[in-house]
Amino acid sequence: MFSLTSRLRFGIRYAIVPSRRNASDHSKNKLRGPLAQDVSYFRSVLARPGHSVLDGTATQDVKDEIDNRYNADWTKNYQGSSDLVLRPQSTSEVSSILKYCNENYIGITPQGGNTGLCGGATPISNEVILSMEYMNRIYKLDDYSGVLTCDAGCILQSLHDYAEEKGYLFPLDIGSKGTCQIGGNVSTNAGGHHFFRFGGLHGTVVGMEVVLADGRVLRMNVDVSDDDNNDDCTHRFQQSSASLRKDNTGYDLKQLFIGGEGTLGIVTKVAVACPALPTSKNVALLVCNSYSDVLQILKTSKEELGEILSAIELIDSNTMKFVQKYGSGIGDHLISELLSPEVEAADKQPLFILVESQGCDQESDSSKMDAFLTSLYESSTIENGFLAQDSKHIEEIWGIRESCNPSVARAGYVHKFDVSIGIEAYMEVAEEVSDALENANLSDLTVCVWGHVADGNAHINIVSGQCDKDAVREETIENIVYSSVMKRKGSISAEHGIGQSKRKYMSQIKDGAVLELMSQMKNLFDPHFIMNPGKYLP
């Protein structure tokens, strides 16, 4: 059963963190929220307390700010009741905070850009929110290896801009890049549009600095100091490496924190290997009539575009119609052209595929793309398509893809799913779910599918015209979607993570021995269970 506390609109103060299932860990029940003396302590250890400590008990203004900016998540499905936000400016401040909280059994919810989709950065009660937003320095980008070292609070877009200046491409790209922070991306192992080309963060993150619950700082192939006043060099002799591309000297602990969702420690710095900035980019938006055509496109693109293929994304017509209706306007004319009245009249349900290539030779890449599109069109694999002629078109096509999530959110109440399925079965789940919803007499629901089709990752968003949140309806829909996925041995969370929303399924989807080890790991890193309580592990 899922924890009802996470769905309540009004935060409730708990002295005890609720819904524990693992009774053997008594320490968990000792967690408390911060008190006045704790706030005083934090004010004394943080360098700019007026800046770094938001005490919700002080004034209504501060309380409102905490509620609006930090206590609710982007989807507005989760609401915490924290009264204290701490915004440290250095690793040593993070360390002091955690050490103190650990000794006093105060729960901590780490938060980055607060753009997560599973409530992982929202307190379940009155935990202290530790926001990384002021730790946003970019230290360096090695001109030869392309390794970029920065603070965890850096906004993803700023990393893209910095790397681009130096002729490099930051290998992670997602729709929320204007707001999300790299620490959060790393902690959720965000996938994004270019996962297909560059692989995930487990591969591209080459170094990390993490603060553990007890305040210890783990430096793993990162060696920069953010403490200009107190540059303690002694640790540098102990730590052996910095920003190297390869280092096989021991267990790769940083992998635990990638996708660890802040439950084992707080990521404070990262070193990411960036590929060279491609000088030639081509983007096309294709229209096809059936998923078997899409499968053909996947095969053909690998053959004809080969190493320059950088992204393939799918958008179904339900989604495209919502983008047309509720989008920001970007790409409107293009959508009208491709979703023309003739298409509507013929009652077709076209599928749209975005194909992107990135390389270093304009002419050769353009002619490859041209040949690719021509062969698809002549073989009737695609019904129509559009190849971007300039940057404006490229922005429009990607704009359409990035509008999917916000447009659908404006269309109604969204039951959000992010699943991994075998590529062949990608649309089967959506079709099966549509049928099952009809059979269950659940009305006024539109099943929208979009996502990283080449990764087998589908974002299934079921839009309800009804705005009220009916827990039973919600659970029925969840069961329908997840059973369809699980019977195909898929994953119920391809890239969005577990957070609060998928925690209850962990025991069903993970092998017993695996869960046991994870539990033991959690006990080892965070014996007092202060790190992001109520999330991730059951």
Place this chain on the structure above:
Amino acid sequence: MRKILVPIKRVIDYAQKIRVDPSKGAQGVQLKNVKMSMNPFCEIAVEEAIQLKEQNKGAEVVAISVGPKQCTETIRTALAMGADRGIHIETKPDVRGDYIDLQPWAIATLLKGVVEKEDAVDLVLLGKQSIDSDCGQTGPLLAGLLNAPQATFAANIERGDDGSFTVERETDTGTETIKLNASGKPAVITCDLRLNTPRYPTMPNIMKAKKKPVETISLEDMVKELGLDLDEVLTPKHEVVEVYEPPPRKEGETVGSIDELLGKLKERGLVA
């Protein structure tokens, strides 16, 4: 309506960051492996030409471009948007179109020759300016050389049954509407942003465009054919003295509180 001539220019894509290498002197704009595309105002001109063609059956739209061999791609885009045929005056690869070598006077001179050679040209539609040199001179120069009526910065164009063109044009304070009477000379109109939204050349049109004729002729041959002097055309009338990147904007400072802001303002003597 008979022929509409649309000169189009292949320029550095508007979103590209321009890099300047001052050690190379005034020629130091980095052009290697930089994304190029059709000048946005030329795109608007092509769209307008197609719309006029759609309203006036029998009209022929001819796209013309002066530049290196890659210009054929730019012409193909115009054809995919609906132009009927293309003329590519091909220059040698090292001849620069961004005001260093070819300048508006030379282009206007060539275009005058083409208009006269083509005959039956009722309208020449150009972009108001190109985004590399920002001159805005080619249209007016061409009108002058042809002794033809002109309207620049068009935000709206209406063709009258008598062959006249009523043009609403952008001014600093609003718009102005003028009428170009039918004169036996082609009307020369330059297009501004609000005129239209260029259509998207989708696959069926791209496929059709592959079959449309594009005449390629070298600059030297065209000059000879038009009876012009090659030196006259290739020697720029203006010399570019310097090209430099604008100085980087000074970084602002973030302050943490109103008190801090006040402190800084007082420090700088901006507040008592």
